[in-house]
Amino acid sequence: xxxxxxxxxxxxxxxxxxxxxxxxxxxxxxxxxxxxxxxxxxxxxxxxxxxxxxxxxxxxxxxxxxxxxxxxxxxxxxxxxxxxxxxxxxxxxxxxxxxxxxxxxxxxxxxxxxxxxxxxxxxxxxxxxxxxxxxxxxxxxxxxxxxxxxxxxxxxxxxxxxxxxxxxxxxxxxxxxxxxxxxxxxxxxxxxxxxxxxxxxxxxxxxxxxxxxxxxxxxxxxxxxxxxxxxxxxxxxxxxxxxxxxxxxxxxxxxxxxxxxxxxxxxxxxxxxxxxxxxxxxxxxxxxxxxxxxxxxxxxxxxxxxxxxxxxxxxxxxxxxxxxxxxxxxxxxxxxxxxxxxxxxxxxxxxxxxxxxxxxxxxxxxxxxxxxxxxxxxxxxxxxxxxxxxxxxxxxxxxxxxxxxx
Numbered sequence: 001x002x003x004x005x006x007x008x009x010x011x012x013x014x015x016x017x018x019x020x021x022x023x024x025x026x027x028x029x030x031x032x033x034x035x036x037x038x039x040x041x042x043x044x045x046x047x048x049x050x051x052x053x054x055x056x057x058x059x060x061x062x063x064x065x066x067x068x069x070x071x072x073x074x075x076x077x078x079x080x081x082x083x084x085x086x087x088x089x090x091x092x093x094x095x096x097x098x099x100x101x102x103x104x105x106x107x108x109x110x111x112x113x114x115x116x117x118x119x120x121x122x123x124x125x126x127x128x129x130x131x132x133x134x135x136x137x138x139x140x141x142x143x144x145x146x147x148x149x150x151x152x153x154x155x156x157x158x159x160x161x162x163x164x165x166x167x168x169x170x171x172x173x174x175x176x177x178x179x180x181x182x183x184x185x186x187x188x189x190x191x192x193x194x195x196x197x198x199x200x201x202x203x204x205x206x207x208x209x210x211x212x213x214x215x216x217x218x219x220x221x222x223x224x225x226x227x228x229x230x231x232x233x234x235x236x237x238x239x240x241x242x243x244x245x246x247x248x249x250x251x252x253x254x255x256x257x258x259x260x261x262x263x264x265x266x267x268x269x270x271x272x273x274x275x276x277x278x279x280x281x282x283x284x285x286x287x288x289x290x291x292x293x294x295x296x297x298x299x300x301x302x303x304x305x306x307x308x309x310x311x312x313x314x315x316x317x318x319x320x321x322x323x324x325x326x327x328x329x330x331x332x333x334x335x336x337x338x339x340x341x342x343x344x345x346x347x348x349x350x351x352x353x354x355x356x357x358x359x360x361x362x363x364x365x366x367x368x369x370x371x372x373x374x375x376x377x378x379x380x381x382x383x384x385x386x387x388x389x390x391x392x393x394x395x396x397x398x399x400x401x402x403x404x405x406x
Contacts, residue, residue, distance in 0.1 A: 026141075046177035069356045077349050089202065221331075224389075238362040243260070282334075299312065
């Protein structure tokens with residue numbers, strides 16, 4: 001026996017197994033996120049054609065977005081609890097099949113009530129999918145790469161907002177408003193086969209392992225994460241939903257698409273940056289996100305109508321916002337522990353409640369105080385969000401993340 005073999009530790013002689021992310025499976029999850037995000041906002045881009053096709057006003061056709069959010073908000077928690085024992089792959093396939101059916105009905109229906117029912121079903125499917133996607137992504141990855149796995153899965157959101165919505169709007173204008181929904185059905189059918197082929201199956205929870213939904217609120221750290229979710233998403237939506245009206249107010253009404261493109265590109269950069277660092281810097285990234293969106297809103301609130309400042313604010317806004325879904329879902333999963341699925345279901349519900357409330361509150365502010373009040377409302381709302389993130393130093397947004405179990 002050689003001296004080298006005696007002196008070298010046994011572990012040093014073993015080949016080091018390089019841990020990698022299962023990109024085929026995670027990209028399938030990212031595509032599911034893309035489809036759910038785009039399905040929610042697609043009616044906004046084809047609203048004139050949709051209202052004409054359904055023989056209703058544009059405001060009535062716009063309720064297709066509201067009904068979708070309502071379907072998610074009303075059913076995410078009870079359905080997540082009811083399906084906690086289902087195998088994760090079976091549940092994901094079921095939810096995506098629901099999307100295919102709902103988008104198909106939306107595409108072929110000329111009946112307004114039937115369209116709203118289809119949109120509600122799509123929202124229900126979204127609630128099921130969103131409650132499991134972040135946790136599923138974490139289960140697919142090695143322990144030290146779980147944050148990056150969530151970031152990859154959540155990348156579907158900025159892609160949907162920055163590329164999907166403009167593409168859907170263009171397609172609707174060129175081929176008619178029904179075409180984007182049929183394309184979404186086709187994408188979902190392809191995704192179903194993709195999931196079946198590449199995404200590993202994972203079991204659900206046995207009944208004795210499932211913490212109650214309300215009990216999850218008592219887990220340290222879950223409350224602060226949910227509060228930040230509600231306030232942050234509300235603040236963002238108030239401005240984002242009425243960005244066209246605000247840009248018209250500052251004399252840039254014809255540049256809405258370019259401003260949103262800058263926002264979308266910055267969001268993509270943000271989610272890449274977040275994914276690369278979230279496993280070590282979750283707290284710093286959360287604080288930075290709140291500050292960046294706050295600074296962007298403050299820049300827009302200053303009554304100096306300079307196009308360059310607006311584009312700068314859009315870039316800062318995108319850099320602050322792009323990684324937020326990943327940050328909040330990772331923080332909820334970390335804080336929730338065994339109650340992670342329950343925490344995710346509540347996060348999804350509050351996210352959609354905040355989106356619906358943002359549309360309402362933003363509309364009231366726009367009518368009562370004008371577009372100039374929108375960025376100021378964001379600044380004011382982000383103050384308690386910052387306090388909550390800063391205060392949750394031990395649980396929720398800890399300085400040192402808990403080590404995930406292997």
